[in-house]
Amino acid sequence: xxxxxxxxxxxxxxxxxxxxxxxxRARIAALARDDKxxxxxxxxxxxxxxxxxWLHRPGFWDPAHLLQHEVGPGFSxxxxxSDGRESPLHRAAxxxxxxxxxxxxxxxxxxxxxxxxxxxxxxxxxxRVLPGGILESAWGVPRDFEGHLVAxxxxxxxxxxxxxxxxxxxxxxxxxxxxxxxxxALRMELxxxxxxxxxxxxPSEGRGVPEWRHSPFAEEVGAPESAAAxxxxxxxGPPHDPNSGPRTHRTGWxxxxxxxxLTGIDGGGAPAIRLNLRLRETESxxxxxxxxxxxxxxxxxxxxxxxxxxxxxxxxFGGFPHFESGDPYLDRTFDYRIYGLGLNRxxxxxxxxxxxxIAEGPEYFHVPIAYSAQCHMMEMRWRKGGREAWGSLLNFVxxxxxxxxxxxxxxxxxxxxxxxxxxxxxxxxxxxxxxxPDAAALARCYEGLSRYARWLKxxxxxxxxxxxxxxxxxxxxxxYMSRYMAVDEEADVAGWRPRLRLKGIDVTVYAxxxxxxxxxxxxxxxxxxxxxxxxxxxxxxRRAIDEHMWSAEAGLFTDxxxxxxxxxxxxxxxxxxxxxxxxxxxxxxxxxxxxLEDPGTFxxxxxxxxxxxDDPRFSAEGIWRGKRRNCPWNGRVWPMTTSHVIEGLLRxxxxxxxxxxxxxxxxxxxxARMMFTDGDPSRPNCFEHYNPHTGRACxxxxxxxxxxxxxxxLLARGFGGLHVDASGIEVRPLPNGPPRVSLGPVFARxxxxxxxxxxxxxxxxxxxxxxxxxxxxxxxxPWIR
Numbered sequence: 001x002x003x004x005x006x007x008x009x010x011x012x013x014x015x016x017x018x019x020x021x022x023x024x025r026a027r028i029a030a031l032a033r034d035d036k037x038x039x040x041x042x043x044x045x046x047x048x049x050x051x052x053x054w055l056h057r058p059g060f061w062d063p064a065h066l067l068q069h070e071v072g073p074g075f076s077x078x079x080x081x082s083d084g085r086e087s088p089l090h091r092a093a094x095x096x097x098x099x100x101x102x103x104x105x106x107x108x109x110x111x112x113x114x115x116x117x118x119x120x121x122x123x124x125x126x127x128r129v130l131p132g133g134i135l136e137s138a139w140g141v142p143r144d145f146e147g148h149l150v151a152x153x154x155x156x157x158x159x160x161x162x163x164x165x166x167x168x169x170x171x172x173x174x175x176x177x178x179x180x181x182x183x184x185a186l187r188m189e190l191x192x193x194x195x196x197x198x199x200x201x202x203p204s205e206g207r208g209v210p211e212w213r214h215s216p217f218a219e220e221v222g223a224p225e226s227a228a229a230x231x232x233x234x235x236x237g238p239p240h241d242p243n244s245g246p247r248t249h250r251t252g253w254x255x256x257x258x259x260x261x262l263t264g265i266d267g268g269g270a271p272a273i274r275l276n277l278r279l280r281e282t283e284s285x286x287x288x289x290x291x292x293x294x295x296x297x298x299x300x301x302x303x304x305x306x307x308x309x310x311x312x313x314x315x316x317f318g319g320f321p322h323f324e325s326g327d328p329y330l331d332r333t334f335d336y337r338i339y340g341l342g343l344n345r346x347x348x349x350x351x352x353x354x355x356x357x358i359a360e361g362p363e364y365f366h367v368p369i370a371y372s373a374q375c376h377m378m379e380m381r382w383r384k385g386g387r388e389a390w391g392s393l394l395n396f397v398x399x400x401x402x403x404x405x406x407x408x409x410x411x412x413x414x415x416x417x418x419x420x421x422x423x424x425x426x427x428x429x430x431x432x433x434x435x436x437p438d439a440a441a442l443a444r445c446y447e448g449l450s451r452y453a454r455w456l457k458x459x460x461x462x463x464x465x466x467x468x469x470x471x472x473x474x475x476x477x478x479x480y481m482s483r484y485m486a487v488d489e490e491a492d493v494a495g496w497r498p499r500l501r502l503k504g505i506d507v508t509v510y511a512x513x514x515x516x517x518x519x520x521x522x523x524x525x526x527x528x529x530x531x532x533x534x535x536x537x538x539x540x541x542r543r544a545i546d547e548h549m550w551s552a553e554a555g556l557f558t559d560x561x562x563x564x565x566x567x568x569x570x571x572x573x574x575x576x577x578x579x580x581x582x583x584x585x586x587x588x589x590x591x592x593x594x595x596l597e598d599p600g601t602f603x604x605x606x607x608x609x610x611x612x613x614d615d616p617r618f619s620a621e622g623i624w625r626g627k628r629r630n631c632p633w634n635g636r637v638w639p640m641t642t643s644h645v646i647e648g649l650l651r652x653x654x655x656x657x658x659x660x661x662x663x664x665x666x667x668x669x670x671x672a673r674m675m676f677t678d679g680d681p682s683r684p685n686c687f688e689h690y691n692p693h694t695g696r697a698c699x700x701x702x703x704x705x706x707x708x709x710x711x712x713x714l715l716a717r718g719f720g721g722l723h724v725d726a727s728g729i730e731v732r733p734l735p736n737g738p739p740r741v742s743l744g745p746v747f748a749r750x751x752x753x754x755x756x757x758x759x760x761x762x763x764x765x766x767x768x769x770x771x772x773x774x775x776x777x778x779x780x781x782p783w784i785r
Contacts, residue, residue: 022324024317027335028109033682034102037111038362038705041129042312043347045279047074048362050702054210055103056091058115058125059151059275060135061210066279067350067412068364069176069184073154074135075277076210077125079117080259081147086212089115092122108339109313121145131312131347133279140272141262148197151190151275152215152257154208160254163201168192169258170199173282179364184413185282192260193274200257208253217257281350281412316342319384321746323715325738328681330715333672336684337712340705341379341388348391350412352399355391361688361706368395368410371421371477375643377428378710384747386436393429394441397448404455408475419496420475422507424644425449426517427580431713433521434725435748446521450530453514457537460507466537466544468507469562471498476506477640478574478610478633480624482617486568487561492624501562505549506574512541512581545578555591571601571612572633573641579648582655589657596645596663604692606674607642607667609635613692620691622698630701636689639709642671646714653734654723654778665734668718671711716743721762722755724748728782731755731762733775749783 037055038048049062054076063072079087091104092114104113104127111127126138139149155174162173169191177183202216212218260273316338323334344359346368353368358376360369373392380389396406399415408419429449433442460468470476473484473491484491487502494500519534551558551567556575559568576592578584584592597603601612610633611618622632646664653661674695677683687697688706697704717723720743721733733741737757744754744765754765762779763772773779 022322024314027317027322028107028313028339031332031335031339031684032105032107034105035683036106037103038343039109039111039127039129040343040345041131041133042316042342042345043131043133044345044350044353044359044366045129045133045135046343046362046366047127047129047135048343048705050363050704057210058089058113059137059210060127060277064129064135064279065363065366066133066176066184066186067346067353067359068178068367068409069412070178070363071174071176071186071188071279073208073210075137075151075153075190075275076212077137077139077275078150078152078212079123079141079145079147079262080150080212081145083147086218087117087119087145087147089117089123092116108317108342117145130276134276135279136274136276138274145262147262148259149262149273149275150212150217150257150259151192151277152210152212152217152255153190153277154204154215154253154255155188156208157203157252157254163254163256165199166191168194169196170201170256172254172256178411180417182411182413182416187280187282189278189280190256190258191276191278192258194260197259197261199259200255202255203252204255205252208255215257216255313342316345316383319747320382320712321716321744322742323720324742325719326740327669327738329673329676330669330719330738332681332684333675334712334715337379337686340686340707341376341383341712343705344707345388348395352415353395353410353412354398355394356388357391357395358388358707360708361703363703365703365706367412368392369421370396370406370408370423372640372708374424374428375640375708375710377432378713379707381432381435382712382716382746386432386438389432389436390438390441390445393425393432393445397445400448400451403459404451405459406452421477422470422475422504422510424510424513424580425452426510426514430517430520437726437749442521443525446518446525449514450518453511453518453534453537456511456514461511464540465503465548466508466540466542467503467548467560467562468511469500470502470504470507470559471500472496473500476504478506478638479631480629481570481572481611481633482615483559483568483570483572483574483611485617486559486570487563502568503549503560503562504574505545505557505559506577508541508545508549509577509580512538512545515541516581542581542583545581549578550588555595571595571615573602573608573610573638573645576645576648579652579660580644582651584652589652589660593659593663596649596667604637605670606637606690606692606695607670608637608645609692610638610641610689611635620693622689628700630698631688635692636698637674637692638689639671639675639686639711642667643709643711643714646671646718647710650714650718650734654732658735661735664718665736668711668714668734672715675711716746719757720755721757722746722753724753728780729753729764729766730778730780731757731764731773732778733757733762735776751783 040046045066047060047064052062054061058077060074061076063070104111113125115123121142124140128136130136159175160172169189171189174186174188175183200217204216320338346357346359348355357368359366360372376392377389407415408421473479474496488500515534515538519531522530549557551569554569554571556571557578595602602608618635620635622628622636624632646667649660649664674690675685677685685704686706690697718734719737719741721731723730739759741757746753751767756763760775761772762775771781
């Protein structure tokens with residue numbers, strides 16, 4: 001292998017990611033569409049209402065989420081003339097051939113909506129969610145309009161108190177509760193970018209809706225300011241103290257309005273007035289949230305000045321490589337995935353969540369969740385620095401339970417009712433360390449995962465079988481499947497109660513990979529006794545999988561009944577997971593690959609059903625016991641499972657199996673194409689699950705941008721062909737992939753990498769030095785000191 005300073009390769013896609021055509025701003029703009037509204041501040045506050053009711057009104061009346069807590073109503077805006085009369089705003093319709101009115105011009109980080117007043121004059125509103133919990137609505141208003149731009153809200157009286165004027169608006173304390181009844185006190189403020197002309201605070205009965213004509217201010221605007229407007233608190237005490245304050249203010253709504261003058265404003269350029277609703281934890285909450293466990297120092301802990309700025313979306317995108325293949329589905333999937341990770345990014349400042357990480361999704365999924373953390377580690381390692389990749393594991397280590405197990409979810413207020421999920425921590429740990437080695441973070445993760453592994457061994461394999469027990473159908477993250485019913489006919493109605501004794505093939509593979517990873521890290525840490533112990537557990541696990549979990553009748557690995565030791569024979573997608581550990585060869589591997597090609601089992605149009613098509617409980621529509629379920633695993637395609645299986649095929653390909661490589665490329669293409677609404681390349685999505693025959697997503701859930709897979713990582717390593725570890729770099733794209741792929745810059749192990757894949761040859765640049773070789777062979781470059 002030699003350097004190629006002459007640049008003998010010729011590519012049609014030879015623009016570098018730093019060129020304007022592929023700049024972060026251009027990549028963000030390329031995702032623009034008119035049917036989306038999700039906005040986030042890259043720190044744990046998002047405005048992503050699944051089924052919004054008030055998109056036809058200015059502002060943010062539909063609820064936002066601060067982690068898993070729903071906070072609503074937000075606020076709306078009215079144009080009020082100097083005579084006190086509202087100038088109604090209506091969303092400007094598109095052209096006559098464009099169908100229904102669009103939401104607005106959306107792109108990651110911004111939604112622009114054009115309104116028309118009663119004269120037909122167009123007024124532009126720009127919405128953003130900024131770091132620090134700021135929902136901003138910025139306006140440019142016509143020069144000739146005289147009056148006020150008024151931000152107003154209605155807060156539930158029983159949960160609102162401490163209303164008082166601030167320098168540029170009105171503030172109050174609001175108590176919100178999540179689905180489990182856990183409460184969080186917030187300090188909220190409705191304010192603007194200038195000095196308010198007036199403020200109003202009025203308790204009211206009736207409905208809290210974002211219609212100015214229904215607000216109590218519609219008749220009050222021309223009247224002198226009331227005592228409430230001047231600063232008196234109409235709530236008169238904490239919302240849960242029945243002995244303080246007038247009882248008449250315990251029900252109904254507290255209406256709040258802040259007005260800003262428009263006379264003389266020039267709306268022809270940038271927005272002249274910025275109205276916002278700010279959501280912050282109370283000061284007492286911040287003090288109470290100080291963690292009792294002090295994490296070991298690690299370079300992964302961000303200094304406070306690294307919290308993203310209002311221009312953080314470009315910075316966030318700029319930390320990822322650019323992927324270009326000429327296939328709009330693949331290219332858009334890659335950048336759309338970056339947006340989804342940014343939308344669900346959490347800054348490390350929420351109680352026990354002290355490291356930057358990624359939430360599983362919007363709404364009540366907007367917290368770190370153990371089952372999906374492995375996915376976030378795989379994907380966030382492609383961002384420069386890898387802070388969120390390390391943080392996604394370190395947050396769970398920092399809050400490890402006394403018995404060594406991990407919380408299933410991390411909440412900002414207190415860690416109660418957090419459940420438990422199994423996860424492939426071992427593979428994720430090594431993947432992050434390969435690209436962003438951090439000695440302190442690795443040592444801390446080793447200690448935490450060692451405790452976790454000892455708990456797993458004692459609690460889930462006390463009989464030393466090498467197979468690990470699933471105790472309920474929720475803890476695998478895969479409920480409503482025949483695999484559980486095979487050992488307990490009431491498995492689907494028992495909730496989280498630990499009643500099953502199912503030796504799960506998925507959790508056993510996870511355990512094997514954990515023991516393997518711990519052995520590798522123990523070797524690096526020079527702990528030979530530890531390494532030998534982990535190797536022994538790894539070997540025991542491997543024997544159990546090979547000898548007890550392969551079903552020749554099913555042609556697949558299956559679970560084992562923990563009571564009888566008999567294989568269940570139930571064909572589920574987790575039966576392919578042993579591909580992750582390697583060594584599956586011969587007739588067994590052929591049988592697995594046959595299933596992936598057989599439309600009668602797992603070879604459906606869109607890969608791959610969570611349960612086999614010939615399963616008696618199979619339903620492509622997610623029907624279980626006659627009811628459509630929110631989270632059915634009896635036949636729907638779950639991107640999480642598809643990622644595992646393609647990952648396993650990719651490892652087989654790197655081990656030399658060409659058929660596995662061709663299948664991986666084919667499945668990866670179909671996987672990406674599935675995640676587009678109606679097959680429209682301009683409308684990417686990422687829902688929880690899909691129909692394996694039609695590719696239709698679970699739109700009825702409303703949970704788009706759900707980070708439960710690692711397709712970005714698979715595209716970079718599969719079609720980009722780039723693999724990085726401590727020994728060096730390998731470029732080996734999958735066979736039958738796009739003829740030309742450009743990937744870069746990738747920042748790994750302190751180096752800048754760029755990959756160009758051509759029809760016949762591949763090129764790798766390492767800090768500007770070029771290497772090339774034939775496409776069909778692995779191009780390996782050791783690290784050059």
